[in-house]
Amino acid sequence: MEVVPRGRRFFSKADKQRILQAADRCTAPGEIGALMRREAVYSSSLSTWRRQRKAAEQAALAPQKRGPKPAADRDQVLQIARLTRDNDRLKNRLDKALFVIEVQKKSRPCWVTRWVTRWVTRSTTAARARDRRGARAGAGDRKRRCLPRPRPVARHLGARPRPLATCRATRAAGAA
Numbered sequence: 001m002e003v004v005p006r007g008r009r010f011f012s013k014a015d016k017q018r019i020l021q022a023a024d025r026c027t028a029p030g031e032i033g034a035l036m037r038r039e040a041v042y043s044s045s046l047s048t049w050r051r052q053r054k055a056a057e058q059a060a061l062a063p064q065k066r067g068p069k070p071a072a073d074r075d076q077v078l079q080i081a082r083l084t085r086d087n088d089r090l091k092n093r094l095d096k097a098l099f100v101i102e103v104q105k106k107s108r109p110c111w112v113t114r115w116v117t118r119w120v121t122r123s124t125t126a127a128r129a130r131d132r133r134g135a136r137a138g139a140g141d142r143k144r145r146c147l148p149r150p151r152p153v154a155r156h157l158g159a160r161p162r163p164l165a166t167c168r169a170t171r172a173a174g175a176a
Contacts, residue, residue: 009040011041011045016049019035019046019049020053
């Protein structure tokens, strides 16, 4: 006799119920052993199936909760709702931050104009005095206030240093 290798044996629910009913009908000694040999079932499988059958019967007899049943994907729905709320909240914060940045961009020329005007009015006389001595006019003041460096003055042409025009508002104020 030749042994044919087989994979793991699978028993359907109907097969399990049929074998268990046949095992329950066995009363004489040795009948259960003959049944297990005939069906190629181990005693541990029979005990496991009996345990499963008892648990299923108890679950079937347990009182059922009344009312609508909770959705199976309730956790996912709650997580999606929470993530959507967080996303909306972060979008609102981003919109506010972008609005503040736009306001700051638009108000910057006025801020620069105020500092440039203040620098020009305070140090005009000192700058002219330094120009006569040959030093750069107000170099230290401009570095501290992050203003552009002045162009070199052509002394041999008799040109005067022009006031700084760093933005449209300053140019418009100078033209008026």
